[in-house]
Amino acid sequence: xxxxxxxxxxQTMIYGLSTILARIINFLFVPIxxxxxxxxNYGVVTEFMAYIAVLQVxxxxxxxxxxxxxxxxxGVDPRKVYSSAFVTVxxxxxxxxxxMIAFAGPISSALGYEGYSSCIMYMGGILAMDAVTAILxxxxxxxxxxxxxxxxxxxxxxxxTAANLVLFLWVPRHYDVVPDFSFVILAIFISCxxxxxxxxxxxxxLSFRLDPKLIRQMLAYSLPLMxxxxxxxxxxFLDRILFRYFDTNAEAWRSSLGLYQAAVxxxxxxxxxxxxxxxxxxxxxxRRARExxxxxxxxxxxxxxxAFCGLVFLGVILYIDIIALILGPQFREAVGVVPIMLLSYMxxxxxxxxxxxxxxxxKTDMAIWITLSGxxxxxxxxxxxxxxxxxxxxxxxxxxxxxVMFVISAVLGAKYYPIPYRWGRLAGIFVVMGLxxxxxxxxDSALFDGVAVGxxxxxxxxxxxxxxxxxxxxYAAVTWFMIRKQ
Numbered sequence: 229x230x231x232x233x234x235x236x237x238x239q240t241m242i243y244g245l246s247t248i249l250a251r252i253i254n255f256l257f258v259p260i261x262x263x264x265x266x267x268x269n270y271g272v273v274t275e276f277m278a279y280i281a282v283l284q285v286x287x288x289x290x291x292x293x294x295x296x297x298x299x300x301x302x303g304v305d306p307r308k309v310y311s312s313a314f315v316t317v318x319x320x321x322x323x324x325x326x327x328m329i330a331f332a333g334p335i336s337s338a339l340g341y342e343g344y345s346s347c348i349m350y351m352g353g354i355l356a357m358d359a360v361t362a363i364l365x366x367x368x369x370x371x372x373x374x375x376x377x378x379x380x381x382x383x384x385x386x387x388x389t390a391a392n393l394v395l396f397l398w399v400p401r402h403y404d405v406v407p408d409f410s411f412v413i414l415a416i417f418i419s420c421x422x423x424x425x426x427x428x429x430x431x432x433x434l435s436f437r438l439d440p441k442l443i444r445q446m447l448a449y450s451l452p453l454m455x456x457x458x459x460x461x462x463x464x465f466l467d468r469i470l471f472r473y474f475d476t477n478a479e480a481w482r483s484s485l486g487l488y489q490a491a492v493x494x495x496x497x498x499x500x501x502x503x504x505x506x507x508x509x510x511x512x513x514x515r516r517a518r519e520x521x522x523x524x525x526x527x528x529x530x531x532x533x534x535a536f537c538g539l540v541f542l543g544v545i546l547y548i549d550i551i552a553l554i555l556g557p558q559f560r561e562a563v564g565v566v567p568i569m570l571l572s573y574m575x576x577x578x579x580x581x582x583x584x585x586x587x588x589x590x591k592t593d594m595a596i597w598i599t600l601s602g603x604x605x606x607x608x609x610x611x612x613x614x615x616x617x618x619x620x621x622x623x624x625x626x627x628x629x630x631x632v633m634f635v636i637s638a639v640l641g642a643k644y645y646p647i648p649y650r651w652g653r654l655a656g657i658f659v660v661m662g663l664x665x666x667x668x669x670x671x672d673s674a675l676f677d678g679v680a681v682g683x684x685x686x687x688x689x690x691x692x693x694x695x696x697x698x699x700x701x702x703y704a705a706v707t708w709f710m711i712r713k714q
Contacts, residue, residue, distance in 0.1 A: 250385045255554060257392060258493050262556035264396055264407050267490075270559075271471070271482030272341070272409040274489040278465035280351060285454060285461045287321050287359035292366040293587065294450030296514050298442070299370050306370065311435045312443040314363045321356040328352025347410050350417040357420040364430050369511050377507075380426050388419035449592060456595030459603040463629055466606050467614075467622035474614040488619035490555050491562035494548075495569035498540050502577035505533065513584050523647045530581045534654055535707040537574040538661045542703055544570055546668055546696035549689075565623040572626040578654075579634045585645035586637075594640060602633035657707055664703045668696060 261270055291313040299306040328335070329352060332345035341347065368377040395411040468485060475481035509529070516522045544551060545567055552563045586594045609625035641647065676692045 262559045267483040267486035270486035273412045278468035288362045290450035290454030294446045295366045310367045312439045315438045321359045325352045325356040350413045357424045384419045384423040387422040391415035391418045452592040459599040463603045476618045487562040490559040494566045498573040527649045541570045568623040575630040583637045585641035589645045602629040605629040
């Protein structure tokens with residue numbers, strides 16, 4: 229098992245280079261956004277990004293995973309697979325972009341952003357270009373061109389960074405302009421243009437031929453995945469969308485959303501690892517599916533993944549006093565939701581591993597019901613509790629939803645595609661996490677009561693962080709021993 233795991237870890241690191249860079253830069257811009265934008269403006273950015281995330285799933289039609297499935301089939305030409313997928317997504321995306329341009333005015337007015345129709349056009353361009361390049365990024369992953377994948381992603385990130393710096397720091401100094409949410413959307417749009425241009429040589433290598441029989445088979449496999457992924461993505465962003473309707477302070481819902489999103493950004497490290505792992509793991513799982521000990525391998529991957537997620541969880545929580553300083557002062561009141569969101573993302577990552585059973589077995593229609601159950605839980609928690617608890621309801625809604633989906637997927641997977649997960653060992657990792665976290669709270673209360681970054685002396689702060697570092701090292705040692713023990 230060691231060699232495949234090392235290969236997966238190596239590819240995860242390469243794919244993660246661009247993802248890490250994107251998240252780090254996102255981190256670096258959080259202080260800028262939370263100091264130059266009001267909570268209300270930051271809330272508007274969050275709402276737009278929620279719409280983008282949901283629509284991205286629709287426009288790709290699930291064909292990213294469909295390409296992996298059919299390109300690995302015997303007797304199927306991978307070139308036809310990617311050419312057919314590209315032509316299909318391109319036609320859908322261009323049609324969508326034309327509609328967004330034509331109806332930009334009415335859409336912006338309906339959302340309450342009259343005069344910002346340009347943002348609707350930018351959003352249409354972002355979605356169209358992201359959908360088209362998604363197929364080409366999938367092709368790079370299939371061909372194990374992780375380095376090229378990372379370089380193009382990095383170029384896109386650097387472009388977005390440069391655009392943000394110009395728009396937020398240079399433009400206001402030279403023009404009578406106050407930064408607002410439209411600057412963030414414009415910066416993303418510019419980066420998408422650069423990314424698309426970098427793929428021109430890859431565009432030219434495609435045959436641009438649509439194989440009707442093949443694309444019908446691909447869509448029959450992929451569309452259920454898209455339909456299943458749509459509730460999943462809606463589930464991830466439903467809270468952002470529903471702030472408009474259910475927040476405790478209806479007149480200032482954008483501010484509540486901005487505070488919540490700023491706190492969620494502090495949990496981005498967990499989401500970062502899950503995303504970089506997913507890029508490498510999905511094609512890895514498909515390539516190993518025919519091997520004799522593949523299921524044992526999948527179980528081992530889950531253990532290492534869970535233990536590392538626990539390390540990330542504790543790493544953020546034990547140093548939250550320092551990490552919280554990333555946010556502007558007016559955004560720090562929502563930091564309490566960070567542990568909830570970290571745990572939610574950890575469960576989501578474990579769900580990705582457990583849910584591979586329906587992709588590998590071809591029972592993708594089952595995914596629809598799993599994700600719909602999660603969406604129902606999220607909606608129920610938000611509708612019932614957000615009017616009273618605001619963003620706390622959003623955070624707990626995520627946790628409850630991911631947990632329900634994880635349990636359902638694990639139960640169904642055990643029936644249709646049994647994988648020998650060692651549930652006792654996985655539960656043990658959570659127990660160790662809880663003991664370390666609880667121990668840190670007790671020790672902080674006994675030794676550093678009332679000591680925070682703003683009030684602590686250098687010696688007190690060093691002692692507190694040093695103790696937390698020892699606790700983190702203890703967690704790493706115990707879980708490593710647990711996993712390595714046969």
